[in-house]
Amino acid sequence: MERTLRLNDTDVSENPAVWSHDPSMMWDPESRRYYSYSTDVYRPESGLCEKRGIPVRSSDDLVHFKYEGTVLSQKAAEEGADNGDYPETEGFWAPFAEYVHGEYRLYYSATKAFGSSESRIWLAVADGPLGPFENRGVVVDTWGTDDTYPNGIDPHIVRDGGKCFLVYGSFFGGIYIKELDEKTGLPADKDPRSLGKCISRKPDDATSDGPEGAAVIYVPETGYFYLFQSYGWLGDDYDIRVGRSRHAEGPYTDVDGADLRGESMGLKLAGSYCFRAENPCVKTDENADGNADRNADGNADRNTDENGWEWGGIRGPGHGVPFYDPVSKRYFFVHHFRDGASVNRVYDEEEQRASYTVHYMMVRPMFFVDGWPVFGPEPYQGEKFEPLSPEEAKGTGEGLTFAAADNRMTFSGETEMEDAEGCTGNCVIYRCPDFENGGTVTVVTGIDNSGLAYWKKFMYSIV
Known part of the structure; x- marks a missing residue:
């Protein structure tokens, strides 16, 4: 069977999954295509993100993707990046898009600086999934707040009982939920400074950073809302966790009934992992189809090019979105991960921690067992999921x-x-x-x- 996600291939035109960070996923009923929007990443030498403004990839089947460029208009990007007396925002983070009421809505984050809790979430709208998107207004504004308040980043949309909610936030104060006006997508109370309600925050005894990168989905088959979030260091030991609730506004609990607001980090569904790999899906100089070359013994040659790339597992899967595909009527989870090859490892002496610098988007199948989600161990490649005994x-x-x-x-x-x-x-x-x-x-x-x-x-x- 075909393997389309390739490691050791950093050319986005040939391998569109590369350099996708904080990916979202949207099904467009008009064009009948899938669109994944992601954080701005500048890699001019790889043909990626020639300008600030939210990159997007499209697909017909959730397996083969095409890099389409950026979608914000120049005017919208300039407005979103304007920090007044402070330096401009260099790039926008963690977008989420949906098609609703005959328009395409794109929520994205603009922060004062990396590591700051002072940020804004903008709503931009367009007539088509590729834009250009023009700003409609600010949905959340946490400028002027301290680190005990939530950060205005990482937007996601969920609906419950006819109401539309924005899920957002980070380890600064936790994850929050805030009601929006369904007709406009802007705050229901017309105040971007209102924060909403906390639905998750880090336990006092937790040693990992987080939570952040949150997303909520309702699953009719189980009758629960599921809150997905990430803990850990972004560059290495990031993970994906989940809690559930009967209501979008919570409370969300883990498998033991512990509250995600300070009692539990949630059920851990994925973290850095390493299966045995005799023939990992990589690009080589001699073979671009993702199959590693064989040595004289018939085994795959793990050192595939002059830079010494060698299989090192999957690092830091996280910041993803649950996605229901109306075509296949199946659930998926779309997230980024980092290539664990040692050639991609950078050690920060000041922080005393490592980071793996090359990242990719992965689409995983998601199933529900006993009312809880679980992920497929392998990337989705178009399989039919015929159940086995x-x-x-x-x-x-x-x-x-x-x-x-x-x-x-x-x-x-x-x-x-x-x-x-x-x-x-x-x-x-x-x-x-x-x-x-x-x-x-x-x-x-x-x-x-x-x-x-x-x-x-x-x-x-x-x-």
Whole structure:
């Protein structure tokens, strides 16, 4: 089966998933295409983001994407970047777009400076998904507030009982929800300085940064709203967590019923991880289709070019959005991650932590077991998700479990599945392309008896 997401390929024209940070996803019923908007990233040598103004990628199938350029008008970008007596905002963050009431709405963040809690969320509108988008107004304004208040970044939209809400914020004060006017997309109380209601904040004993990058979706099949958020250091040990509630405004709780407002970080669904990889999907000098070259023993050559790239796992998956696809009628989760190859590692002596600098967008399938979401272990590549029985996942394989409090890299270990125990009602089994090894693999995703999310891979074939 085809593998379209390639590592070690930083040319956005050839590999559109690269340099996508904080990606969103929108289905456009007019053009019948998917559009993913992301944070401004400047990589002129790779043909990306020739100007400030929100990059966008389009797709017909959620597998093959095309980089389309930026969507804000020059006027909108200049207005959004204007910080008065302070230097201009260099780039805009974490956009979210939707098609509603016959117009395209794009919410995006403009901050005073990196690491500042003084920011604004703008709403821009357009007649088409590629823009140009023109500013309608400010939705949230946290300028002049201190770090105990929420940060006006990371917008996401959810609806409940005929009301429209903006979800936003970061580890400065937590995640907040605020009602908007459905007709205009602007604040219902017409005051961008009003903050709304806190729905998540960091527990006092938590050692990870966060939460941030929040998004909420309602799932009719379960009757719950799900709040997804990220904890950890953005450049290395970022993760994805979730809580749920019967109401958009909360309260959101974890699998044990602990409140996400200071009691729990939520159920951890993904973090930095490393499966075994004999044939990771990468671009090589000799072979651009993502299949690594073979050495004399028939094994893949992990050092694929002169810069010494070598498989190092997936680092820091996070800041994503849940997405319901009305075409396939399936749920997905779209997030960025970082290539864990050591050639991409930069160590900050002052902060005493590492960062992995090359990032990509990944579309993952999302399923629900016992009322909780779980992610597919492999990127979505157009598979049909035909369900398999536990008997079809017997034998030796590899697996990993995401510990709730430990954000270090999770390595896979050998696992055995001899019977159906633990895989009835609380897991999903299917076959899909194997990103790490090529061929097709049987995968299992679920929540174990301890309330931890886990992934397993069985019977992979090298091709």
